[in-house]
Amino acid sequence: MDGGRLHRLGKRLIELSAQVTGEPGDLSLTPGEAAVLEDVIKHPAGSISEICRRTGFAQSHVSASVSRLKERGLVTTATDPGDGRRTRVSVADSALQAITRRATRSIDEAIGRAIADPGKARRAADLLEELAGLLP
Template identity: 70%
Template sequence: MDGGQLHRLGRRLIELSAAATGQPGDLELTPGERAVLEDVIRHPGGSVGEIRERTGFVQSHVSASVARLRERGLITTAADPRDGRRTRVRVTDRTSRAITRRAGRRIDNAVASAVADRAQAARALVLLDELARLLL
């Protein structure tokens, strides 16, 4: 496997993940909002500036995404007690529960839809479990 194949595989796995975990009525996020939210999940209590550094987005984009996510009740913001000019960002409990529910959805049907042959779909599930154990 070369880097290009790995990249395509990664993109395909992301597509399968979205198909497996997404359901009608789930929250829709822009790619920028998703990246900001993922950063906040990985780095609770991070500042807007730190999110900007980690995501590579410009400050105005991060600030706008944080404002939209806050308005939707997905994150909370608070002034840094040591430096009131900085804003600290955390996910809400409601968001954490929704992520946990979504992450717990089974992938079997998404894989079966992607791999027409039943035996190959079952093999793909076994290989994905093995890959997760090795890389995660």
């Protein structure tokens, strides 16, 4: 497989992932908000500057994203007790529960729609499971 084919496969897998994890009424995030939220999930109680460093986004972008995520109840913020100028950001429990529910949805239906042959669809799902284990 060459890089171009891998890129196309990656894009197709992202499309399938969106079908599995997205349902009508689900919250939609901008790519920047999604990246900030993912960072906050991986690094609880991180500061705005730490999020900037890890994501590569400008401070103004991270601050605006955190503000929008907070308004939507997805993150909480607190003043750092050691430095009152610093804001610490954590994921809200309700957001983490919603993300977990979305992440645990089965891929079987989406794969079945993408690959009409049930046997080939099952094989594709099995191969994806194997690949996920090989590329942690």
